[in-house]
Amino acid sequence: MNPTRLLLFVGIFATVVGYSYAQPDPAIEKAVNDVAGEFKAGKDDAARKKAIAAAKNIEELDDLMRLFGPTKKNGLNIGANLMNLPKNPKNVEDLGHKTAAMAELARAMTAPKKKGAQAWIAEADNLRKAGLDLAKAAAKNDAKGMKAAAEKANATCVNCHSKFK
Numbered sequence: 120m121n122p123t124r125l126l127l128f129v130g131i132f133a134t135v136v137g138y139s140y141a142q143p144d145p146a147i148e149k150a151v152n153d154v155a156g157e158f159k160a161g162k163d164d165a166a167r168k169k170a171i172a173a174a175k176n177i178e179e180l181d182d183l184m185r186l187f188g189p190t191k192k193n194g195l196n197i198g199a200n201l202m203n204l205p206k207n208p209k210n211v212e213d214l215g216h217k218t219a220a221m222a223e224l225a226r227a228m229t230a231p232k233k234k235g236a237q238a239w240i241a242e243a244d245n246l247r248k249a250g251l252d253l254a255k256a257a258a259k260n261d262a263k264g265m266k267a268a269a270e271k272a273n274a275t276c277v278n279c280h281s282k283f284k
């Protein structure tokens with residue numbers, strides 16, 4: 120292969136590999152969407168059951184947490200969207216359900232033992248509630264309610280990280 124062709128080849132290869140990695144884990148993303156769908160349907164019990172079943176197939180907590188992060192780090196941009204809510208309330212509602220689903224999945228994953236499961240579950244429950252409150256406020260197009268719920272969700276990320284990360 121001549122050098123130009125080689126460079127082209129390497130470039131294309133890197134792009135393809137980069138692209139395939141720059142996405143959330145499809146199985147975990149599906150779990151988030153499935154659980155979020157149950158929350159949207161108001162079926163909190165079904166959401167919990169689905170999260171418990173799906174969490175068994177998630178190896179590391181980090182694999183789940185990554186989905187909170189930015190798209191370029193294989194995430195769903197949830198953290199950034201909570202800081203800066205989408206304009207369309209429909210998207211905010213979706214964000215709320217996804218946040219609650221992520222919380223339910225985190226709750227279902229084995230709590231880090233060293234500082235106790237109780238605190239872990241409490242943080243996850245706080246985040247789930249904030250996510251559901253966000254979705255409810257968005258469904259009513261209640262701007263104040265959306266802001267308050269998003270702030271609560273953000274505070275939960277910070278609290279849980281300061282205890283467990």
Ligand code: HEC
Nearest residue numbers: 180181184185187188198225242243246275276279283284
């Ligand atoms: C129940 C506790 C808990 C809650 C709630 C929580 N986190 Fe985390 N998060 C963790 C822990 C623990 C880690 C470290 C995981 C590891 O490295 O194994 C982590 C890691 C992360 C990471 C790094 C993942 C990576 O490797 O790229 C991101 C991003 C993140 N969290 C975002 C968030 C955001 C945004 C929220 C709130 C919407 C949130 N987290 C809520 C416990 C939590």
